[in-house]
Amino acid sequence: MIDINCDLGEGLHNEHMIMPLISSCNISCGAHAGSIEIIDKVIQLAVQYNVKIGAHPSFPDRQNFGRKVLNISNSELQKSLEDQLTVFKERALLQDATIHHVKPHGALYNLIAVNREKASVVIAAIQHVFEAVKLYVPYKSSIEEVAAQSGLEIVYEAFADRRYNEDLSLVSRTLSNALIVDKYEVSKQVQKISDKQLVTTVNLNEKEIKASTFCVHGDTKNAIEILQYLHKHIHTK
DSSP: OOOEEEEEEESSHHHHHHHHGEEEEEOOOOSSSSOHHHHHHHHHHHHTTEEEEEEOOOOOOTTTOOOSSOOHHHHHHHHHHHHHHHHHHHHHHHHHOOEEEEEEOOOHHHHTTTTTHHHHHHHHHEEEEEOEEEEEETTTTTHHHHHHHOOOEEEEEEEBOOOOOOTTTTTOTTTTTTOOOHHHHHHHHHHHHHHEEEETTTOOOOOEOOOOOEETTSSSTTTTHHHHHHHSSOOOO
């Protein structure tokens, strides 16, 4: 059983088409995109379709859609994350919805994969707001190690629609080959990681990787087509 997740609530207004095709979602907390009204709407849809709900906090940077590392202090970052998660928690409580996980967004996600100091800041923010929540992390990352030391339960995540470098980092979005938009190629990558715990890198080498949830980005141009194909042809949850 493969869990497919998607980043939602980012102002694209395609959640009503995506939600029936996924099993968990990561909802923007308003710092890089979205709003209180959008959070409420997407939580409602997730409850309706029995999709696991996740908070998707980021650097407070709407200008760059959270895809640029901000030069802010650890205390500023922690406060921003705690504020985002607190708002999200309050909106979920209003609908009696359960928050299953947290998945940091964009540049923050990539940064804490390699930076233990920033990973510790993220973990501290999560544990100050939530008593029990899971954290989506990349395999063999700094955030995985810090979370384990802090007693925070992790879920390994891989990306269905992104290409990987040799060190399991994602190919930069500034490069033309960063995204996988062919639904057959996306499906092949998901199946290979799930079945063989291997991913083919951009240099055509095979690297070990583990994942039990796979992300398809909601802003990928043909995300609906990709998700429909995965939903039909892969044994998803």
